[in-house]
Structure formats: C-alpha cells, structure tokens
Amino acid sequence: MAKTTTPNHSGAARQRGVTMNDVAKHAGVSRTAVSFVLSNRENASISEETRIRINEAVQALGYRPNAGARALASQRSDWYGIVTEIVTAPFAVDIIKGAQDQAWLDRKFLLIAPSDQADAVGPNQGMEDAATEKLLEQRVEGLLYAATFHRGVHVPESTKEVPTVLINCFDADGKLPSIVPDERAGGRVAVERLLQAGHRRIGVINLDPDIPAAIGRLEGAREALAEAGLELDPELVVPGYATADGGYDAACRILDRYPQEDRPTALFCLNDRMAMGAYDAIKERGLTIPGDIAVIGFDNQELIAAYLRPKLTTVALPFEKMGALGVQTLAALTAGQPIIADQQLVGCPLLERSSV
Amino acid sequence: MAKTTTPNHSGAARQRGVTMNDVAKHAGVSRTAVSFVLSNRENASISEETRIRINEAVQALGYRPNAGARALASQRSDWYGIVTEIVTAPFAVDIIKGAQDQAWLDRKFLLIAPSDQADAVGPNQGMEDAATEKLLEQRVEGLLYAATFHRGVHVPESTKEVPTVLINCFDADGKLPSIVPDERAGGRVAVERLLQAGHRRIGVINLDPDIPAAIGRLEGAREALAEAGLELDPELVVPGYATADGGYDAACRILDRYPQEDRPTALFCLNDRMAMGAYDAIKERGLTIPGDIAVIGFDNQELIAAYLRPKLTTVALPFEKMGALGVQTLAALTAGQPIIADQQLVGCPLLERSSV
DNA sequence: TGCCGTGGGTAACGCGCGTTACTTGCGTTA
DNA sequence: TAACGCAAGTAACGCGCGTTACCCACGGCA
Known part of the structure; x- marks a missing residue:
C-alpha cells in the first residue's frame, strides 16, 4: 500500500482532508474504533494491538482531528469568548494573557472579540453587542467581559444564554459574577x-x-x-x-x-x-x-x-490573575458548580522598588 | 403574535438550539428555503413573500446560525489564526489589534494562540508548535506569526499546509511572505x-x-x-x-x-x-x-x-498597520492571488513632539 | 392537445465526528 | 450439546448546515 498518498478523487486538487475514515482504512479497522482510540474511552474494548495499529496510522497519515466537526457532534465547543476593549488598553492585554494561559491549561480555546466600535458612549457604555453575537454564533460555552479600567458596565441581553463573568468591571444592573481588584x-x-x-x-x-x-x-x-x-x-x-x-x-x-x-x-x-x-x-x-x-x-x-x-x-493591579480567575470561575459555572461569591476581590500586591 | 416570547418547547429545559429546522417549521417552508434566504443566494427562487415570512420567523425564534456547522458544511471556517508571544509583548498587542480590526472588517475571526511556552531558546527559537497545531485543528484558513521584535524566526513544518504570513519577523530559512518595518x-x-x-x-x-x-x-x-x-x-x-x-x-x-x-x-x-x-x-x-x-x-x-x-x-513602529497588512496579505493569499512581494516594508512615521 | 420553459420551491446527500445499539467469535460452564 | 458471558469490534444515526438535483404547477405557444 502506498504510504503518504491521500486518496485523491479523480483529478481535482482536494487540498486537504485526512479524515478518521482514512485512518480507519489505513489501519484496517472501522472508523468507530479510531474514534474510540483517539478519545481515550474508558470502557473501550479495543485490543492493545489494534490501538497501536491505529496510532501508527494516525502518525503515518498526519491525521489531525477537525475541531469543528467534533464540536458539532459532541455538542461542546471547548471555547470561551472574551469581549474586550483591546484598543485603548495599555493593560487589557494582561487580562487576556492571564485568561489565555488558564484557558490553555484547561484545554479550552479563547476567542477574542473587540468591543471598541464607534458606538461607545459615556463611561458606562454597553459592551459591544455585535461582538457578543459573533461569539455566540461560535457556540462558546462561556463569556468573559474585560474592561480596561474598573467600572460598572451593561452587558447585552443575549449574554443571558450562556455563563458569563465580568473582569475588572461589574454588572451595573444585574447579578453577573465579577472579578475586580481590591x-x-x-x-x-x-x-x-x-x-x-x-x-x-x-x-x-x-x-x-x-x-x-x-x-x-x-x-x-x-x-x-x-x-x-x-x-x-x-x-x-x-x-x-x-x-x-x-x-x-x-x-x-x-x-x-x-x-x-x-x-x-x-x-x-x-x-x-x-x-x-x-x-x-x-x-x-x-x-x-x-x-x-x-x-x-x-x-x-x-x-x-x-x-x-x-x-x-x-x-x-493583578490583571493576569484576574484573567485567570475569570476563566476558572467560568469553568466552575459551566460545570454547574455554585459560584463562590458574586464579586471576587483580588489582592493588589505592593511592589517594592526604590522610591520609598 | 406575541413579540419577544421565545416559544419554549413543552416543559423540558432544552437549553439551547433553535435550528434552521425550527425556523423552517415556524415559517411553514423547507429548511432549504431558510438556508437560501439566510445566505442571500443570488439565483434563489424565493418569493418576496416567503422571504419575509422566513425573516420574521428568524426574529421571532431568536435564531442564531451555528458557525461550526456552517464551517463543516461549507468547508470554510472564516478563521485566521495568529500565534504570538503575548507575554513579553509591550506592543504585540498593537499587531493583534491591527489584525483583529482588519479581520473583523473582512468578516473573519481571529484565533489567538500564545507561543510563549517554556521551550523558547535563543534569539531565533522556533515559534510554538503546539499553538500551530491547535490552530490547524480549528481548520484556520490562514496563519499569522507575530514577533515582538524584528528578527528572523523558524516556523513549524506543519505551517506549510496553509497560507502563512509573518509579521514583524521574517522566515529565516524559507520563503514565507513577511511584513516588517522599514x-x-x-x-x-x-x-x-x-x-x-x-x-x-x-x-x-x-x-x-x-x-x-x-x-x-x-x-x-x-x-x-x-x-x-x-x-x-x-x-x-x-x-x-x-x-x-x-x-x-x-x-x-x-x-x-x-x-x-x-x-x-x-x-x-x-x-x-x-x-x-x-x-x-x-x-x-x-x-x-x-x-x-x-x-x-x-x-x-x-x-x-x-x-x-x-x-x-x-x-x-507601525504595529497596527503591520497587523492589518498581514491580514490583507493573508486574504490575498487564500484567495489565490499572487503575492506582491515576499517582504513588504512598512514605513515608520516620524512623530513630532517636543524634544527636538 | 402537447410541449416547453420558468418561477417557486423541496428531498436528500454529505461535511467529520461522537455515540449507541448491535453483531460476532470464542472460551466456559452446566 | 446447549446456554451463556465477554472481549472486540462495527453499523448506523444524528449534530446543523450548504448544496445539488429534482419536482410541480402554470402559462404561453404552436
């Protein structure tokens, strides 16, 4: 059997697409078996031998799972969304970094949507609806809102559909949990x-x-x-x-x-x-x-x-920590755990340098 | 007809999931018709009347398309991935902002993956493989690499699978197109x-x-x-x-x-x-x-x-511009257009203030 | 009357995968 | 010898949607 030739249809280019089916064929098993092996199923009745054969096939073909398809089938996307004012943000980036790292640890993906369109008004302007909408279309499992400076905000209605946590800001009119500096x-x-x-x-x-x-x-x-x-x-x-x-x-x-x-x-x-x-x-x-x-x-x-x-x-200001804590809180929320407090205060450590 | 009450099914929770099917039923048409209307098909033979009925149903049910399913069916994700060293970056954030804004304009989503894991070594360390891999699993249509300071980098092999553009850095051993400051x-x-x-x-x-x-x-x-x-x-x-x-x-x-x-x-x-x-x-x-x-x-x-x-x-240093240009270049690449030059120089404008 | 568009739709397949129900072969026990 | 249980796997459905092929009524025309 040829090794790396992916089964091309007729002459067409068919750019990419090593699927589980290809792997299954290559290993001489059913697609289901491949799925079982790849998702490390507990009670999978797969012999060590075939498991190895399958893994080899994965390597040989350079198979890469399709996250979108997986999300569709399993009804969980492994994505969180974060809406943030990345423009005006000298340090919103630190919130993102904290959140990003924590999400990475939890094997979640963080989708970042900008909330800095032209319609911002006043100190309490609503967070961007379009961004939220886009995020929800991606079927994020949870939503994070990050502000660049500590203040009250209004979040869009649609947020109600999914667990939501506010970072460096608090819900001016509802009871959404929030993470703010002490x-x-x-x-x-x-x-x-x-x-x-x-x-x-x-x-x-x-x-x-x-x-x-x-x-x-x-x-x-x-x-x-x-x-x-x-x-x-x-x-x-x-x-x-x-x-x-x-x-x-x-x-x-x-x-x-x-x-x-x-x-x-x-x-x-x-x-x-x-x-x-x-x-x-x-x-x-x-x-x-x-x-x-x-x-x-x-x-x-x-x-x-x-x-x-x-x-x-x-x-x-503990931006990174707030970002991480935001993701952790979101994880707890999506797991159905009760939330500890509706407003978590994060300590602000003193940094000694030379001006005192 | 009541306006904002979303019709809940019987008693069950049915957490989420207004699908095109629901819309179709509500409007008394086929799902195909709904799909045609929502994607604004040119040669769609849909009467104005039914189009309106369908749009009303969308409103009434609060239907929101499922981006993942759409990506799966249409074979295009509308996502770009960017891997960047967000930690150490006083201004990588500006690249991201530029890229983000441009992507938003092009109706693309930008997936951001951090490349700052522990295995970075030397000035020319390779960009993170894990991040790239994750991004490819999401079936991004293009890849962006952003460095925090202008230098040569090595990108992972797997990058070859998808159009790639380097921002604020250049390919030390290949011919990937790059965007750097002049x-x-x-x-x-x-x-x-x-x-x-x-x-x-x-x-x-x-x-x-x-x-x-x-x-x-x-x-x-x-x-x-x-x-x-x-x-x-x-x-x-x-x-x-x-x-x-x-x-x-x-x-x-x-x-x-x-x-x-x-x-x-x-x-x-x-x-x-x-x-x-x-x-x-x-x-x-x-x-x-x-x-x-x-x-x-x-x-x-x-x-x-x-x-x-x-x-x-x-x-x-024109970070934002480089970010935007990176996305534009990527768009050209994925559209199959020939790339203008393999290294694009972006001007560095003088900012007059008061020290001269 | 028969024929042929044409407007206005619909049935059905497939995208890649998770998952459930089912099948098959084989050793064991009564 | 039959009944049974279990390991090892597989067929098939469905996730929500894009898309292609097809269908049907109706009017015009020869």
Missing part, C-alpha cells in the same frame, strides 16, 4: 508602607473622585492612617488629571503650598502616570526621591514604574 | 529631522549592533548624513543596553567625553527606553531638552514617549 486593600498597603518608612504627613494625588478606583484606594489610605492614629488631612488630597502632566501640576501645587517644615514627606499617587509627573516636579525643586520625598504609585505600569529613576515603588 | 527609512527620517533643526554633531545610542533594527536604523542615519554631506562619526555611536539604565549610561559617556563646544547637540536613541534614560543624564547635567540637547527616539512606546517631559519626538 482597591481598598491596595490603598491600604500603599499607605502602610509609607507609614512604616516613618512618614506622617502624606500627600495624596487623587483621580476623578467618583470612580471605583479612587473611592477604594482613598478609603484604604484612610483606614491605614486611622490604624496609626492619624487622619487623612483633606487639604493634602489634591485632585489630579490622570496623566503625567496632571500629576506634575498636582505635585507642584502640593509642594509649593507649604513651608518646608510642613511639607508632606511622601506622595501617594493614585496611578503611575501621575507619579511620573510628580517625579519631575520633585526633581525640579532640587529635592531627591526618596530622600526628601518618597513616592508611591498605583497600577504598576511596567513601562513607567520599572524605568523611572529611581524605580517606582507601586501597587500592582 | 527600519532604514525610519533611521533616515529621524536624522533628517535633526539635520533640519540645524544639528550637525549627532550622537547615536545604539542597540545590539547585530539585530535588524540596529542595522537598518543606523544605515538610514548614515544615508541621511551623507545626503547632507556629512559622515557618521564612529566615535559618536555608543553601544547601549536596551533599557532606560542602558540609555542613561550611554548618554553619560557621550556627554562627558567632550568639552562643551565639541559635544553633540543632538542624540538619536535607537529606542524610547534608552531615550528615557538619556533624559535623566541630560537633566542631571543641568542641560535642557531640546534647548541644549535635542533627543529623538524610536519605537513610539506611548507610555514613555507621550509622558516624558518634554514629550519625546520619536519614530513610530
């Missing part, structure tokens, strides 16, 4: 670190005070101070626009407002971009970091935090 | 910009001199100088380690080596991270940017370039 604990650990370094007057460069990140982080800061018997001086909390320039301006204001002896000795910047600007403000005034002023950030944007000089001590 | 033109435009600003003595902070990025950018710089009747002084080209610290060190060396009147008035840093370090070296010496020393970078890493103070003028 902002409060993060703010707390940041300020605790500063307190531990001996700082007593701590300036805070705030974000838009209405977003979950600002609310949580500030509350954490307050708690840490309270535990040390201190209060958060409202005067020391200055609003910032969430960019380097915003941080620069805010830092200037806070540094210039007081005589040296009243000046805060540490700055808690609610994100790394603002910390980056604060660095400039501090250096311009001939002050050193962390000698004169300690700085601590939030978010751990690698490209910034790891490359600033001195490197920035900051609190990390 | 490093030379980029280096040229950077130096031209400095020349135009009146600089005559230009320092260059180099990368590892053996990688395509360094080779191309340096050659471009040389060309630009030659055109202005100048030569690239080898002494002014200092090697750097591709980080902020590396840039800092290199900049210190170059700045401290000459008396003020011989000192270069501009620095061409072959990447933005090194530019970031160079900024610090310059500022430490009490010099201003761009007043005393102009700085130009390469890569346009947003998080750095847009947030440095002053904002960094740099040359952008």
Whole structure:
C-alpha cells in the first residue's frame, strides 16, 4: 500500500482532508474504533494491538482531528469568548494573557472579540453587542467581559444564554459574577508602607473622585492612617488629571503650598502616570526621591514604574490573575458548580522598588 | 403574535438550539428555503413573500446560525489564526489589534494562540508548535506569526499546509511572505529631522549592533548624513543596553567625553527606553531638552514617549498597520492571488513632539 | 392537445465526528 | 450439546448546515 498518498478523487486538487475514515482504512479497522482510540474511552474494548495499529496510522497519515466537526457532534465547543476593549488598553492585554494561559491549561480555546466600535458612549457604555453575537454564533460555552479600567458596565441581553463573568468591571444592573481588584486593600498597603518608612504627613494625588478606583484606594489610605492614629488631612488630597502632566501640576501645587517644615514627606499617587509627573516636579525643586520625598504609585505600569529613576515603588493591579480567575470561575459555572461569591476581590500586591 | 416570547418547547429545559429546522417549521417552508434566504443566494427562487415570512420567523425564534456547522458544511471556517508571544509583548498587542480590526472588517475571526511556552531558546527559537497545531485543528484558513521584535524566526513544518504570513519577523530559512518595518527609512527620517533643526554633531545610542533594527536604523542615519554631506562619526555611536539604565549610561559617556563646544547637540536613541534614560543624564547635567540637547527616539512606546517631559519626538513602529497588512496579505493569499512581494516594508512615521 | 420553459420551491446527500445499539467469535460452564 | 458471558469490534444515526438535483404547477405557444 502506498504510504503518504491521500486518496485523491479523480483529478481535482482536494487540498486537504485526512479524515478518521482514512485512518480507519489505513489501519484496517472501522472508523468507530479510531474514534474510540483517539478519545481515550474508558470502557473501550479495543485490543492493545489494534490501538497501536491505529496510532501508527494516525502518525503515518498526519491525521489531525477537525475541531469543528467534533464540536458539532459532541455538542461542546471547548471555547470561551472574551469581549474586550483591546484598543485603548495599555493593560487589557494582561487580562487576556492571564485568561489565555488558564484557558490553555484547561484545554479550552479563547476567542477574542473587540468591543471598541464607534458606538461607545459615556463611561458606562454597553459592551459591544455585535461582538457578543459573533461569539455566540461560535457556540462558546462561556463569556468573559474585560474592561480596561474598573467600572460598572451593561452587558447585552443575549449574554443571558450562556455563563458569563465580568473582569475588572461589574454588572451595573444585574447579578453577573465579577472579578475586580481590591482597591481598598491596595490603598491600604500603599499607605502602610509609607507609614512604616516613618512618614506622617502624606500627600495624596487623587483621580476623578467618583470612580471605583479612587473611592477604594482613598478609603484604604484612610483606614491605614486611622490604624496609626492619624487622619487623612483633606487639604493634602489634591485632585489630579490622570496623566503625567496632571500629576506634575498636582505635585507642584502640593509642594509649593507649604513651608518646608510642613511639607508632606511622601506622595501617594493614585496611578503611575501621575507619579511620573510628580517625579519631575520633585526633581525640579532640587529635592531627591526618596530622600526628601518618597513616592508611591498605583497600577504598576511596567513601562513607567520599572524605568523611572529611581524605580517606582507601586501597587500592582493583578490583571493576569484576574484573567485567570475569570476563566476558572467560568469553568466552575459551566460545570454547574455554585459560584463562590458574586464579586471576587483580588489582592493588589505592593511592589517594592526604590522610591520609598 | 406575541413579540419577544421565545416559544419554549413543552416543559423540558432544552437549553439551547433553535435550528434552521425550527425556523423552517415556524415559517411553514423547507429548511432549504431558510438556508437560501439566510445566505442571500443570488439565483434563489424565493418569493418576496416567503422571504419575509422566513425573516420574521428568524426574529421571532431568536435564531442564531451555528458557525461550526456552517464551517463543516461549507468547508470554510472564516478563521485566521495568529500565534504570538503575548507575554513579553509591550506592543504585540498593537499587531493583534491591527489584525483583529482588519479581520473583523473582512468578516473573519481571529484565533489567538500564545507561543510563549517554556521551550523558547535563543534569539531565533522556533515559534510554538503546539499553538500551530491547535490552530490547524480549528481548520484556520490562514496563519499569522507575530514577533515582538524584528528578527528572523523558524516556523513549524506543519505551517506549510496553509497560507502563512509573518509579521514583524521574517522566515529565516524559507520563503514565507513577511511584513516588517522599514527600519532604514525610519533611521533616515529621524536624522533628517535633526539635520533640519540645524544639528550637525549627532550622537547615536545604539542597540545590539547585530539585530535588524540596529542595522537598518543606523544605515538610514548614515544615508541621511551623507545626503547632507556629512559622515557618521564612529566615535559618536555608543553601544547601549536596551533599557532606560542602558540609555542613561550611554548618554553619560557621550556627554562627558567632550568639552562643551565639541559635544553633540543632538542624540538619536535607537529606542524610547534608552531615550528615557538619556533624559535623566541630560537633566542631571543641568542641560535642557531640546534647548541644549535635542533627543529623538524610536519605537513610539506611548507610555514613555507621550509622558516624558518634554514629550519625546520619536519614530513610530507601525504595529497596527503591520497587523492589518498581514491580514490583507493573508486574504490575498487564500484567495489565490499572487503575492506582491515576499517582504513588504512598512514605513515608520516620524512623530513630532517636543524634544527636538 | 402537447410541449416547453420558468418561477417557486423541496428531498436528500454529505461535511467529520461522537455515540449507541448491535453483531460476532470464542472460551466456559452446566 | 446447549446456554451463556465477554472481549472486540462495527453499523448506523444524528449534530446543523450548504448544496445539488429534482419536482410541480402554470402559462404561453404552436
């Protein structure tokens, strides 16, 4: 018998298509037997001998199972879908990576659909319907929604048809389970670190005070101070626009407002971009970091935090972990297990570098 | 007729599965008719009347086509696969975004598989076989390989089975078509910009001199100088380690080596991270940017370039464009069109900000 | 009247595979 | 010798859909 010639029909090209049937013929058994061997059936009554013959045939022909056909027959696709704003995302990619890796471990495939079409409006715009629809057409077993910053979102109705988990965002009007960073604990650990370094007057460069990140982080800061018997001086909390320039301006204001002896000795910047600007403000005034002023950030944007000089001590947003946990939660959900909590908080670890 | 109530079958759960058959029954026609209407067949002999009835049935039942079944029957999946090193990738994400958007426009789905398993070795390690294999099992119509930095790679054998395009890398041993940045033109435009600003003595902070990025950018710089009747002084080209610290060190060396009147008035840093370090070296010496020393970078890493103070003028690596072009090339390939060139160069635009 | 389009559909096959029900040969036991 | 059980496999159905071949009524035309 010829070895690698795939049975071509007449003259036509018939590009590819080694099927289970081909394997079966090559091994001289039925297709069913091949199926049994390939899916490692427990109670398969297949002799060791034929099992080997079949495996050899698979090798010889270079057979590759057709995932689509398998999905159709078995009624399970092994796919999860994730809808995400990949454009504007400096770090949505980390969520995807975490999810991707976990899915890979679970032998699931992750279908990624972009949700950044033109119709996004307002801070709470709905996640993209078209993306969801496409994903459902692929018969994904579960759906993940990932936001680029912690906030409430509305998900499309059709989502109800399949287990769904939200990552880095929460369901503004329903009860979908979600995975979000523990902002409060993060703010707390940041300020605790500063307190531990001996700082007593701590300036805070705030974000838009209405977003979950600002609310949580500030509350954490307050708690840490309270535990040390201190209060958060409202005067020391200055609003910032969430960019380097915003941080620069805010830092200037806070540094210039007081005589040296009243000046805060540490700055808690609610994100790394603002910390980056604060660095400039501090250096311009001939002050050193962390000698004169300690700085601590939030978010751990690698490209910034790891490359600033001195490197920035900051609190990390656990994107990868949230992604992985999202997939795990989805797995539990699709397996029919009860969900642990409808909102899982993931810790934000302190990353010590050199700015405190 | 009630509007949104989806007619549940008897009492059973019947989790999912409105099929074309259900639609056909509901509309009182054959399944074939439904198929014809849904796929908008040209020469379909379907009266306007029944077409409408069918569409109404689709609406009423909330029918959603099963992409897998369709793929099986039609022998085309509408999927492309992309394997990429998503972990280590500060900007692989931009390639994906470009590819994703283009695929979405072409009504293709992009399957993303990670290639960052443990067995990566050396600078030219092969792209992940497992990822490729998985993708082929999904019967993708084409394959994309994306690298995080411009280099030669080896792709798995099995890739031969399906049209393949390389993005931001090239086939080290075959003739697969590839899409890469035009490093030379980029280096040229950077130096031209400095020349135009009146600089005559230009320092260059180099990368590892053996990688395509360094080779191309340096050659471009040389060309630009030659055109202005100048030569690239080898002494002014200092090697750097591709980080902020590396840039800092290199900049210190170059700045401290000459008396003020011989000192270069501009620095061409072959990447933005090194530019970031160079900024610090310059500022430490009490010099201003761009007043005393102009700085130009390469890569346009947003998080750095847009947030440095002053904002960094740099040359952008066209990741998104490369991603989109990769998908377009793949589309041409799968359509059987001849490929334009086996290596397509994509321009690197100059981004003017404030450091020159 | 017979014949031939033509519009408006439908029956039925196959895509590649999972799965269930069934068959067959053979050694064992009563 | 018949009855039985079990190992080793196979035939055949169905998953949801694209597609090809076919069918049927009806009108026009010679």
